[in-house]
Amino acid sequence: MTVGLPLFLAISAILFSIGLVGVLLRRSPLTILLSLEVMLNSVNLTLVAFSREVGGSDGQIFALIVMGIAAAEVVVGLGLVVAMTRREMVLDTDELRTLNG
Amino acid sequence: MDIVVFFIASGLAIASAVAVVAQKNPFVSALALLGNLVSLAVLLLLLSAQFVAAAQIIVYAGAIMVMFLFVIAYVGPRSEIGAGERKPWQVWLAVLASALIAIEVIVVVFGATFGDWADLDGDYGTPAAIGKALMTDYLLAFEVVSVILFMAAVAGVVFGAGGRPRRLSDDEVQAKEAESAEQRRREASRAVLDATRDSMGEGA
Amino acid sequence: MTQLVWITLALPLIGVVLLSILGMKLPAKGAGWLASLIMLAAFLCAAVATIMLASRPEGDRQVVEVAWVWLTAGDFSVGLDLWFDELTAVMLLVITGIGFLIHVYSIGYMKDDPQSRRFMAYLNLFVFSMLVLVVSANLVLLLVGWGLVGLSSYLLIGFWHNKPKAIKAAKKAFIMNAIGDVGLALGIFLLFVDLGTVTYSGIFAGASELSETQASIACLLLLVGAVAKSAQLPLHTWLPDAMEGPTPISALIHAATMVTAGVYLIARMNPLFVHAPLVLDLIVIIGVVGLLMSGLIAIVQTDIKRIIAFSTMSQIAYMFVGVGLMAYWTGIFHLFTHAFFKALLFLGAGLVIHALHGEQDIRNMGGLRKQLPKVYFCMMIGALALSGIFPFSGGFSKDAILASGLHVDSPIGWIAYIGGLLGALLTGIYTFRLMFMVFHRRPSPYAEKVIPASVAHHGEGPSSMLWPVYILAVGAAVTGFLQIPGVTHLAFSWLDPIAPDGMVEATVGQDWLTTLFGTLIGLIGIAIAYHLYARESDAPERIRLGRGRLFQHALERRLYWDDLYSWAFERPAMWASAFLSRDIDRTAFRWAPLDGLGQLTAFFGRSFTVIENGIVRMYALVLALGIGALILFLLVRGG
Structure with missing residues (x-):
């Protein structure tokens, strides 16, 4: 076991920022959702890594719960995409700006 | 040995993550995410989290990604949106913000001192150990998540089926x-x- | 026993909740009966609790129970405390008993009103508030009840919310009561500062340690509250206007219960008031001036309900005199009998108004004796009781008050005695002016036109309205027998323990002498009223009172109290706000340099709309930048 905890955390941070770039720059709701998954998974990695360092199962449980919530989020997000498609709306988040100030 | 596996897996993870973000076609993005998940599962295995790694593949790759692919197929070509008229400053700011966060975290992580890896019990990360924890200490959280999932499922049906042609x-x-x-x-x-x-x- | 009191307290609250939740699902009559049955249950609980209290040995009839403490801050703690003793029992019986009768009456009175369910819910709310007020064992909870009573009174006076006059009257009552609430609250603060407690037992125990100044200031502040709630000078102006509300409200709130809360407060706090003799004298003077003034004003009023309202004010002034003379039991005894005969008069007036399709001006009545014989008979009992004629209840209680004045035998006592007897003369005049104008005389054209059809249509009124009146008439006739001088002694001996420092009680001789005077003077008043009003055949435009034009005008303007308040408070406020709006705001703040402030604000507002562009990505970007900056800050700071 020569791989240290900092390496895992660094990988996790890099994955997180890549996902963040996707969320910030892409306009298709589907791609945004996929990028969000990347972010959530990177955080899962952090949780499990810390859990491993401490030697308890708390972090793993947390990661599992994050997965469950991520699944819920995806369901709602995809439901919205389907609804938008059925109403023949443009699938572009920048066009959805009814709330603009 | 571990370190070789680690670098291969993390390289694949980063590459596939970039692909997820950069690909124009969401179908390809989704497949790239699949690769990302698998390489992350390898990293999780390196951390002795066998059950989480398995759940990662079964739940994400098996269920969530399938749903993604269905929806992408349903939406069809309209899901492809090009870069459009995106202003350069937006791109720079977004990359700056993300890079800032990543660099800061890396600086902190390598600057900090962590203890060594803990010695593990024999059943660390096994389904038995995780299941026991879920059903005892974390029962409330477990149940709450199930309720949230249920509600999300209902919401998904309402959203998806509610809008009439x-x-x-x-x-x-x-x-x-x-x-x-x-x-x-x-x-x-x-x-x-x-x-x-x-x-x-x-x-x- | 205490459980029963808790149930009594809870029942009306349950009624409010039920009526609010069920609302329109209930038939209108069902809502009325539901509310009335709840009141009946509450009354029975209160009655059983009182009997259980009475079966205890004398001296052991004071029960304090703390349900829980709901407010603690340092030394200050307030609990949901219950205080059940003889005085509470009397108040409980009056509130729930009279309350029940008036609930039943309201079923008939409000049956054509589409919103009668709301009315019933408000009525229950009022009863609940009043019960909170009287069962509380600390001043804070009393203040809660005090405020709730003000609120429900506001709601009920303004019940007909599309009637501008009613809304105005409701606001007036609320504001006047708010002044009293402030006084009461300040008094409570002061007592807490001085004694470190707000519970009755703590205050009573510590009262003797207060200096006379401390006690006087505290009592004065409590008196402000009592005066406002009981419509005494100088905060009385809301009561006559409150007659814009439905008549059952006038009977319940503005005659039998709420306005007597001030008397209750003084009687309850008597161990404190004992240490402030000057304030007690002030109470007597307020009472005497008030009873004379309101008696005089009542003589020239033309609205049947307002006459009774002023008479209420005058009768409560008698109660003030009683408690001010330290004859607390007489005040409460008069409160008890007054609740019967005044509710009776109001409900009778309600029947008259009902028969006349809402007409309230007594000049448009007359000769109703023949068409409404039952109402006439009952109201006559009420009028005789009010005038203090010998065998009726009001006579015993009022004479007990005056006899205490005689017994005290100080200047204040004599003022009370003479003033009270003069007041009895006025009472006889205005009461029988009302009776003669309404029931005797030749019928006015309006009454002649309306009454026969109305009587043919529904008799003297629905039975749900008549029966409460009968019961009250019996009560008005006999409740005085609780305390026949030299024969029965129940009122005094029952209430004696509430005053640890003793109470004033006149001798039997003084009592009978006062009764003799009181009855004679009352009869003289009736004779004057007969002479002036009964024989007058035509409806006079103005009801004469001697020849003094100015005096007459002054009385019709209610001695200018309203005008005084208008000049003293309303107009300056209007003038000041007009000045601020016109001269300060429109000129000063429109100057160029000052307007820059507005321009600057608008500029910033416009600048920030760029960020608020509705694109979620941009919001996320700002969020990410913020997180980056935050971590950077922590890193640089070396956290």
Whole structure:
């Protein structure tokens, strides 16, 4: 076991920022959702890594719960995409700006 | 050995993550995410989290990604959106913000001192250990998540099925009715015409 | 026993909740009966609790129970405390008993009103508030009840919310009561500062340690509250206007219960008031001036309900005199009998108004004796009781008050005695002016036109309205027998323990002498009223009172109290706000340099709309930048 905890955390941070770039720059709701998954998974990695360092199962449980919530989020997000498609709306988040100030 | 696996897996993870973000076609993005998940599962295995790694593949790759692919297929080509008129400063700011966060975290992580890896019990990360924890200490969280999932499922159905296909607008309906009325009138007059022609023919 | 009191307290609250939740699902009559049955249950609980209290040995009839403490801050703690003793029992019986009768009456009175369910819910709310007020064992909870009572009174006076006058009257009552609430609250603060407690037992125990100044200031502040709630001078102006509300409200709130809360407060806090003799004298003077003034004003009023309202004010002034003379039991005894005969008069007036299709001006009545014989008979009992004629209840209780004045035998006592007897004369005049104008005389054209059809249509009134009146008439006739001088002694001996420092009680001789005077003077008043009003055949435009034009005008303007308040408070406020709006705001703040402030704000507002562009990505970007900056800050700071 020569791989240290900092390496895992660094990988996790890099994955997180890549996902963040996707969320910030892409306009298709589907791609945004996929990028969000990347972010959530990177955080899962952090949780499990810390859990491993401490030697308890708390972090793993947390990661599992994050997965469950991520699944819920995806369901709602995809439901919205389907609804938008059925109403023949443009699938572009920048066009959805009814709330603009 | 570990370190080789680690670097291969993390390289794949980063590459696939970039692909997820950069690909124009969401279908390809989704497949790249699949690769990302698998390489992350390898990293999790390196951390002795066997159950989480398995759940990662089964739940994410098996269930969530399938749903993604279905929706992408349903939406079809309209899901492809190009870069559009995106302003350069937006790109720079977004990359700056993300890079800032990543660099800061890396600086912190390598600057901090962590203890060594803990010595593990024999059943660390096994389904038995995780299941026990879920059913005892974390039962409430577990149940809450199940309720949230259920609600999300209901919401997904409502969103997906609630919106009806577009109806004809009033003008279109009127136009159609006018058209069919016109047609009926024409048919009626033609029938009359035929009948008179027949009778005239008989008379002649 | 205490459980029963808790149930009594809870029942009306349950009624409010039920009526609010069920609302329109209930038939209108069902809502009325539901509310009334709840009141009946509450009354029975209160009655049983009182009997259980009475079965205890004397001296052991004071029960304090703390349900829980709901507010603690340092030394200050307030609990949901219950205080059940003889005084509470009397108040409980009056509130729930009279309350029940008036609930039943309201079923008939409000039956054509589409919103009668709301009315019933408000009525229950009022009863609940009043019960909170009387069962509380600390001043804070009393203040809660005090405020709730003000609120429900506001709601009920303004019940007909599309009637501008009613809304105005409701606001007036609420504001006047708010002044009293402030006084009461300040008094409570002061007592807490001085004694470190707000519970009755703590205050009573510590009262003797207060200096006379401390006690006087505290009592004065409590008196402000009592005066406002009981419509005494100088905060009385809301009561006559409150008659814009439905008549059952006038009977319940503005005659039998709420306005007597001030008397209750003084009687309850008597161990404290004992240490402030000057304030007690002030109470007597307020009472005497008030009873004379309101008696005089009542003589010239033309609205049947307002006459009774002023008479209420005058009768409560008698109660003030009683408690001010340290004869607390007489005040409460008069409160008890007054609740019967005044509710009776109001409900009777309600029947008259009902029969006349809402007409309230007594000049448009007359000769109703023949068409409404039962109402006439009952109201006559009420009028005799009010005038203090010998065998009726009001006579015993009022004479007990005056006899205490005689017994005290100080200048204040004599003022009370003479003033009270003069007041009895006025009472006889205005009460029988009302009776003669309404029931005798030749009928006015309006009454002649309306009454026969109305009587033919529904008799003297629905039975749900008549029966409460009968019961009250019996009560008005007999409740005085609780305390026949030299014969029965129940009122005094029952209430005696509430005053640890003793109470004033006149001798039997003084009592009978006062009764003799009181009855004689009352009869003289009746004779004057007969002479002035009964024989007058035509409806006079103005009801004469001697020849003094100015005096007459002054009385019709209710001695200018309303005008005084208008000049003293309303107009300056209007003038000041007009000045601020016109001269300060429109000129000063429109100057160019000052307007820059507005421009600057608008500029910032416009600048920030760029960020608020509705694109979620941009919001996320700002969020990410913020997180980056935050971590950077922590890193640089070396956290």
